[in-house]
Amino acid sequence: MTLAVESWRTELASLVGESRLVTEPEACAALAADGKVPNCVVYPPTAKQVAAVLRYAAEHDLAIIPCRNGTKLSTGNPPRRYDLALSLKDLNHVWHYEPADLTISVEPGMKLGDFQHFVGRDRLWLPLDPRGGVRASIGGIIAANAAGPLRQGFGGPRDMVLGLKIATTDGKIVKTGGRVVKNVAGYDLIKLLIGSYGTLGVIVEANFKLYPKPAERVTFTVRVGTLAIARELRRSILSSPLDALRLVLLDSTAIVLTRGTAKANEQKDAEVWVEVGGSRRVIERCERDLGQLGRGIGAPLGRLEVREAEAAWDHISNLSAWLEGVYPDVIVLKAALPIAAGEEFLSHAQQQAEGERIPAASFAQVGVGIVHFCLLQEKLIPGLEGLISRTRKAAVDLGGTLLIEHCPTQLKGRLDVWGTPGDDFEAMHKMKSAWDPKGILVPGRFVGGL
Amino acid sequence: MKSTGFFRELARIVGEEGVLWRPEDLMLYEYDALSSVRQPDAVVFPRTTEQVVQIVKVATRHNQPVVARGAGTGLSGGSVATEGGVVLGFSRMKQILEIDLENQRARVQPGVVNLDLTLAVSDDGYYFAPDPSSQKACTIGGNVAENSGGPHTLVYGVTTNHVLALEVVLPDGEVIHTGAEHWDRPGYDLTGLFVGSEGTLGIITEVTVRLSRKPEAVKTLLAIYDRIVDATRTVAAITARGITPAALEMMDGFTLRAVEEATHAGYPMDCAAVLLIELEGLKEAVEEHADEVEAVCRENQAREVRRAKSAEERDLLWKGRKNAFGAIGRISPNYYVQDGVIPRTRLPEMLEFIGSIEKKYGLRIGNIFHAGDGNLHPLIMYDSRDSEQSARVLEAAKEIMGRCVEMGGSITGEHGVGREKINLMPLIFSDDDLEMMRRIKSLFNASGRLNPGKLLPTGKMCGELRVQAGAGGVL
Structure with missing residues (x-):
């Protein structure tokens, strides 16, 4: 059933409250996807209301894109249609936090920066440095399976999410996983949702495993003249006993960009950056070993100042x-x-x-x-x-x-952003229909037009 | 008994020697490490994916259930043919197809034994991280189906964190490939869905796993306690120091004595509990952490903290731990092991609770936990010939599980739901949650012929706990 815009907007406003449905052009434009601007933005304050909005949208065939700050909105094929942006900005609570158990349960609208600040009081962190950096939201990180260079040391969202609550297009809230670090009860729908870019359901709560923060972190740099040398260094670092937290190869332009400027670089060499963490003694040991590996390829070991390193890694995320x-x-x-x-x-x-x-x-x-x-x-x-x-x-x-x-x-329009799907595409297609039979969630943006 | 035509069709695919159908041959396949249910109608041993496809198609034509089976070491009844039909035995698909160390991965057939994969790459300094206690026998295919854990999953994660890609035969005979040689293939993570799906969505015929580099240093500590509560308190105290051991296991005095008598691992005979703590990583980090952990143990009233002085001593300590279930088998005709999970800070409270259950039901319960991740393995001892006692075991088990759930935990940390816990699912999942799982199951296994009677309760069911006593008296 197709309704006139005004009438569905009125009905949606009655579901979430007048003030939580915004039609101002600026707010809508801020959440545009590939030039398509939604008719309105809704800001449901509770998981139940998210489910109610989804149900209403499914019943009235309204296309939805869930988001928070839009840090990942540029990824995906152009949406086939886009009526309504579902902002999770107001789903921002911490439900459970047990520092001694290293677990936390939060809502998807929480920004990573706020999250880290919250658990940082107990010297804990979520070792993720995803696209969007501190502005990235918890929900967006999971939906986009966003992991940055810290994946080297800690893996990605797939290794950290313990449980999810998901609002579905039939207006329900389903749970998968739990709040404990080990759990094999039932199908693992967590993995399905991670990296599904909002096409199956809307994450309304996420439980994470937390990690103790390393006492110190230091970034070492090694200049590499050629890719062949870079390969040799990568091989020797990975087969050494060192546990790098981050390991990246930056070309000379990238090195300049990490300083937040676009000025040309007089240095033509690329660099390998290795971040290690632990006690002072552990870091000294890493420095010795890396120095030796550097000498093996004829390059001295550099070390970034703590602030410089932090700023550079932030730039890489952003x-x-x-x-x-x-x-x-x-x-x-x-x-x-x-x-x-x-x-x-x-x-x-x-x-x-x-x-x-x-x-x-x-x-x-x-x-x-x-x-x-x-x-x-x-x-x-x-x-x-x-x-x-x-x-x-x-x-x-x-x-x-x-x-x-x-x-x-x-x-x-001329290139598929995802590439060609494999022989499991039919199964993915069925998966999409099981969760979103009307095809209202992020229509057409994902792999193979899902 | 199925028609001889059915068996002949199966034999045509895998050869006469690749099919078992005589009742005396099938007896071996009527149980796993949990229970005995009933015999399958046939056991077939394919060598290739193509043969699996053909077998699945024959089973479909004859409307027969298909149950995949690795080594039969499962603890939840996942690989038993509850409704008869064909058991696919993977003991002939045990090739390691490819080892690629630079890419830190191996491609294997599902019948490869867990430990054999580690042994194959050990000389090069690598290993396969998931290490269930049955790792000398259990298969990678079984590990994938159950999403198996083990003591060292505390820091390295369970099977799903180490599987990159799968080849799967769907019930209609279609073969699909999920995942990739790297982590970030765009699309739905079907690999993550299939891992732990207990053979109810498809038959796994090939697995690409991630290999891990062996740590430079390992230190194994044995902390000995006179009071069990002090051991449990130590667990959260270690975590609070920001230290994540590679493994953190607890055994109570009763279990310990049984283990010591069976394995002579050098455990003390007169204590209330021990913690077996393993630290891995860079030499410097391990040394520092070992000192800190020892201090934490002593602060929590450990009577003594020993450090394994050699690889042999370490192996012996682990041998004791990994053979614990067998050791209990020496002193009790039957035991029932659960694998509920609780937040680790609740361990002291849980231990006290289990003690009260022991008294209430007049049963002996041994406690052996993956304490670091709150994964309990209470061993309830009984004699199946005593039906009144068996009934008490069920009641006691039910109370313990109920308490795990109340504490915000789970009904299974690593053994799987299988047949055993199918009726416990409503304790932690709502009708809506279960309905979504059913919907997903029906996408792949609409007829329900793939491993029937496992993982998902059928239809609507009340939250009442019903653990069935099997014909053999085993739960």
Whole structure:
């Protein structure tokens, strides 16, 4: 049943309260997805109301995108339709917090920065440095399976979420998992929701396992002249006893960008950055070992100042948002690869960009096979699709996948941002229909148009 | 008994020697480590994925249930054929197909024994992290189906944290590949859904696992206590210091004495409880943590803290722990083990509660816990020939489980729901939660012929606990 905009807006307002449905153009535009602006934004304050909104939307065939700050709204194919933004801003409670059990239960609208501040009092943290940094919301991090360089030491959301409550399109709230660190009762729907980009249901509560914060953290740097040397260093670090918390390979442009400037770099070499953590004695040991590994490739070991390191890692998390400010048409490609293929992929990607004379920066989490390759352009130039397709082919040939994490909307009509799905797509399709039979959640944005 | 045509069709796929159907041959397959239920109608041993596909199709034509089985070491009845039909035995699919150390992964067939995979990469300094106590016998396929744990999952996570990709045969014979050689393939994480689905969604025919690098240093401590409550308090105190041991196990005095008599591991015979604590990592970190942990143990009234001086001593301590269930088998004709989970800070309270249950029901309960993650394994001893006593065991088990749930815990930490806890599911899941799981099950296994009678209670069911006493008297 299709209703006139005014009438469904009135009915929705009665579900969430007048003041919680906003139609101001500015608020709507802030949550636009690929140029599509929603008719209104609703701010339900409780999980039950989220479920009620979903049910109403399903009954009236209204397309919804759930979000918080929109730090990941640029990812995905253009939405087929988009009536209403479901803001989880007001779902911001901490329900349970047991520092001694290292567990916490929070609502999805909580920002990561607030979360870390909250548990930091007890010297605990959630070791995630996702896209969007401290502004990223808990719900968004889970929905986008957003993990940054800390994945090296701690894994991703998949290794940290203990339980979820999910509002479904039939207006129910279903629970999966629990609040204890070990639990195999029932199907693991947590994994299904992680990385589903809001296409199955809306996360209204999440239980996490927390981690003790390392006493100290230090970032060491090693200059690497070529990708072959970088590969050698990566291999020797990964086969050493050292437990890196973060391990990245930055090209010379990326190094400059981590300082928050876009000035050209006189240094032409790339660097490997290794963050380690623990007591002073442990850090000294790491420094000795890394120094030795550096000497093996003829490079001295550098060390970032604590503040400098923090700011640089923050910049890496905030990369796309920050780059967008400087290069309006920036394209961020994210390749996920077998670990051994990282440097080879980079070499392909760099050749492609050089061939088209497009300045690029690469941020590679070389210990886990994730490479962010950014094409720094101020305006779209022709020939880009070819470049991206060839880069994608290189990733696929190496056993990986390539996601166009961020790009101008014009490009999206010509390229699928996710790449080609595999032989399990039919099963994914069925999964989508089981959760969202009317197809109202984030329609058309996800893999294969789900 | 099925028609001979059915058996002939199966034999055509895997050869005569690949099918068992005589009742005397099937006897071995009527039970797992929990219970004996009934015999399957046939056990088939495929060698390839293609053969699995063919078998599944024959079973479909004859409308027969299909139950996958690894080594039969499961503790929740997951691999027994509750409704008969075909058991797919994976003992002939035990090839390690590929080891790729630079990419920290291995691709294996489901019948590969857990420990064999570790042994295959051990000389190169790697291992497969999930280490169930049955790791000398249990298979990777079974680990994936049950999402198995083990003592060292405290810091390294359970099976699901170590599985990258799967090949799965769906009930209609279609073969799909989920996941990838890396973690971040776009799309729904079906690998994560299949892990722990207990053979009710598809038949796993190939597994790509993540291998872990062996730590530089390992230190194993044995803290000995005169009061059980002091041992349980130590657990949360260690965590509060910001230390996550690789393993943190607790055994009470009763269990300990049984274990010591069976394995001569060097455990003290006169204490109330021990904690077995293992620290792993960089030499410097392990040394510091070992000193801190020892201090915490002493602050919590440990009588003595011993450190294993050699790899042999360490192995012996672990041998004792991993053979504990067997040791109990020497002193009690039957035992019933549960694996409820509670927040670790509630351990002291839980121990006291279990003590009161022992008295109330006049039963002997041994306590052996993965204490670090709050995963309990109370062993309730009984004699199945005594039906009145067996009934008391059920009542006692029910109260303990109810208490786990009240404390915000779970009914199973690593053994799975299987057949055993199917009726406990409503204790922690609402009708809506269960309905969603049923909906998902029906996407893959609409006819319900894949491992029937497991994991999900059928239809509406009240929250009443009903653990059935089987024909053999085992629960």
